[in-house]
Amino acid sequence: MTVPSTDGGGPDARQYDAIGARSAAAVAASASNAEYERPATIALLGDVAGRHVLDVGCAPGLLSAWLVERGAIVTAFDASVVMAEQAKQAVADRARVFVAELGAPLPLAADRHFDLMVASLVLHYVEDRVSVFGEFRRVLAPGGAVVFSTHHPAWTGRTPRRTTSRSRR
Numbered sequence: 192m193t194v195p196s197t198d199g200g201g202p203d204a205r206q207y208d209a210i211g212a213r214s215a216a217a218v219a220a221s222a223s224n225a226e227y228e229r230p231a232t233i234a235l236l237g238d239v240a241g242r243h244v245l246d247v248g249c250a251p252g253l254l255s256a257w258l259v260e261r262g263a264i265v266t267a268f269d270a271s272v273v274m275a276e277q278a279k280q281a282v283a284d285r286a287r288v289f290v291a292e293l294g295a296p297l298p299l300a301a302d303r304h305f306d307l308m309v310a311s312l313v314l315h316y317v318e319d320r321v322s323v324f325g326e327f328r329r330v331l332a333p334g335g336a337v338v339f340s341t342h343h344p345a346w347t348g349r350t351p352r353r354t355t356s357r358s359r360r
């Protein structure tokens with residue numbers, strides 16, 4: 192889901208709560224996501240049937256639903272309560288969806304459980320990526336894979352404020 196920010200920085204989970212209320216599905220259908228990022232991510236996932244897959248930062252659950260429909264055993268989470276609720280509706284009772292914050296220890300008891308993890312357009316919101324990949328390593332099964340995508344910094348990078356002679360006075 193590509194979301195233009197209002198201040199030059201990326202939206203955090205609280206902003207996603209607000210976006211969710213406005214209809215996350217409409218935002219997720221943006222051309223850059225639907226025509227570019229999501230197909231590229233899906234192409235990297237391979238055959239997911241029967242595999243334990245963790246959808247990290249699942250937003251309204253588009254990828255989770257795609258995975259479930261192809262026979263994956265899906266667990267998904269998002270820091271936004273609204274997004275997680277939308278994901279629950281997208282997958283019904285066919286996947287486990289919960290609210291959790293990437294960057295903190297994940298509330299996933301089992302180590303080495305997931306064959307595949309997908310983190311689509313979410314890692315750039317987290318500063319402490321050492322902790323993130325430490326947790327990925329803990330819950331990923333030996334031989335498993337992590338597929339992730341991230342925004343180009345030109346999209347969400349902080350833009351210097353325009354300074355005019357009037358504003359300098």
Ligand SMILES: C[S@@+](CC[C@H](N)C(=O)[O-])C[C@H]1O[C@@H](n2cnc3c(N)ncnc32)[C@H](O)[C@@H]1O
Nearest residue numbers: 192204207248250270271292293311312313316
């Ligand atoms: C751009 S959307 C990506 C959604 C989905 N992965 C996709 O590709 O359609 C980013 C999502 O990451 C979530 N998010 C942001 N920071 C997060 C964090 N620290 N932990 C978990 N989720 C986070 C947001 O709430 C939002 O739903």
